[in-house]
Amino acid sequence: MKVKAVFFALLIAVSLGCLAADTALAADRVKLKVGIVGESYYDIWKPVIEKLAADGIDVELVNFAEYVLPNAALDAGEIDLNAFQHHKYLNNEIKTKGYKLAPIANTFLSAMCLYSANVKSVKDIKQGDKIAFPNDLVNQGRALTVLQGAGLLKLKDGVANPDVTDIIENPLKLEFVPVDAAQVPSILPDVAAGVANGNYAIDFGLDPAKDSIFYDDLSFYTNDDYINVIAAREQDKDKEVFKKVVAAYQTPETEKVFQDVFKGSYLPAWK
Numbered sequence: 001m002k003v004k005a006v007f008f009a010l011l012i013a014v015s016l017g018c019l020a021a022d023t024a025l026a027a028d029r030v031k032l033k034v035g036i037v038g039e040s041y042y043d044i045w046k047p048v049i050e051k052l053a054a055d056g057i058d059v060e061l062v063n064f065a066e067y068v069l070p071n072a073a074l075d076a077g078e079i080d081l082n083a084f085q086h087h088k089y090l091n092n093e094i095k096t097k098g099y100k101l102a103p104i105a106n107t108f109l110s111a112m113c114l115y116s117a118n119v120k121s122v123k124d125i126k127q128g129d130k131i132a133f134p135n136d137l138v139n140q141g142r143a144l145t146v147l148q149g150a151g152l153l154k155l156k157d158g159v160a161n162p163d164v165t166d167i168i169e170n171p172l173k174l175e176f177v178p179v180d181a182a183q184v185p186s187i188l189p190d191v192a193a194g195v196a197n198g199n200y201a202i203d204f205g206l207d208p209a210k211d212s213i214f215y216d217d218l219s220f221y222t223n224d225d226y227i228n229v230i231a232a233r234e235q236d237k238d239k240e241v242f243k244k245v246v247a248a249y250q251t252p253e254t255e256k257v258f259q260d261v262f263k264g265s266y267l268p269a270w271k
Contacts, residue, residue, distance in 0.1 A: 030057045030241055034230075035070035035082035037063065040199070043261045045083075047253040048245070055244060074233060075099040081232050081245065083107060088138065088161075088225040102237045103229035105246040108258065108266040109221075110228065112142050113212035114150055115185065115201060116193040122150050122214050125192050127172050132194035134181035137163060142226055143195035149220040160225060198265025209264035218267060227269040 034045070042061060049059045062079055064070045070082040071093045081104075085093075093099055119125055131152070133143035141161035148155050154169035155162045164176055177191055184196040185204035198208050208215070218227075230249065232242055250270040258266040 028056065031060070032057060032081065032241070032245070033060050033062050033079040034245075035062050035064055035073055035079045035084065037065075037067055037070060037084040039063070040262065041083065044254065044257055044266075045249075047251070047257065048248045051248040051251070051253075052245065055248075057241060057244060059245070071097070071099055071101060071231070074101060074231065077233070080236075081230055081242065083228070083230045085231070086110075086226050086228045087223075090229060090231055100234040101231050102234045104232050104237050104242055105230045105249065106224065106269040107228045107230060107249065109216070109218055109226060109269045111198045111208055111216040111265050111267050112139070112146050112195055113198070113201065113208050113216050114146060114193050114195050114214035115188055115206060115211060116213050117188040118192055119213065122152065122193075125152065125172065125174075128175060129172065129192035130175045130177050130190075132177040132179055132184050132187055132191045134184060134195070134197070135178035136181060137161060138226075139181050139197065140164075140178065145220050146195050146214065146216055149217060150214040158222075160223060198262070202263060202265055207263045209259075215264075216267065218269060224269075 036045075041063070045059070045061055052059055062073070064073070064084075067084070067089070070079070070084055071090070073079045074082050087103060090101065090103060094101055114122065131147065134140055138161065140163055144153070144155060144162050144164070144167070147153050152172065152174060153167050156166045156168055159166045177187075179187060181197055182200050184194040185201055185206060188194050193213060196206070201208055201211075206212075230246065232239070236242065255268050258264065258268060
């Protein structure tokens with residue numbers, strides 16, 4: 001009986017020791033909350049989270065229902081980082097709402113490409129053809145920049161977010177058809193071509209890399225306004241753990257997700 005008692009006592013001691021060791025290891029791990037908007041970010045962040053977990057950093061993605069929420073949550077300290085917006089949106093939030101936030105890394109440019117159901121090449125677009133693009137000012141500015149890149153028009157120099165009044169050359173006398181961004185793919189049969197956001201193109205069954213007649217490119221833009229970012233609170237922006245997050249994000253594995261899962265609708269913007 002005494003032998004059994006000693007055995008069980010030793011077993012309990014070993015178990016408690018293991019539990020204490022596991023507790024200590026768990027306590028040593030860093031936990032971070034990252035705010036996102038939309039399901040696509042789970043795929044994008046999957047390899048990032050796996051890399052960081054191996055380095056003792058556990059990342060929880062917090063998916064917000066609306067764009068207005070993640071910056072408020074970050075500023076209030078409810079999350080540690082967010083990754084859902086481009087520079088232009090973040091800068092406007094800081095200016096209008098007084099948030100003490102800062103970008104710590106570039107992530108991607110969401111590609112806006114030119115698609116058509118009627119022509120196979122930009123060269124096939126002819127005099128007086130109709131071109132559809134999003135009617136909101138931010139996406140319209142990007143669409144016009146893409147059309148300039150395609151050689152279909154010329155814009156005034158130095159305009160950060162152009163609109164149709166900034167077109168100075170329209171040699172084919174193209175007619176522009178502004179519609180809700182989500183509707184551009186569906187009206188392609190009715191126009192010569194249309195500039196569509198990558199997410200709406202994919203939702204409609206289009207493959208940006210294969211189906212577009214002209215592909216977006218980072219070189220078309222004179223600033224980083226439309227490049228998406230990871231953001232932190234201003235006072236925390238230089239934390240070492242955040243540098244590890246950035247290093248884990250800006251990798252070939254993330255680029256592979258952009259290509260394989262999202263068919264090239266996201267362009268890596270950290271190179």
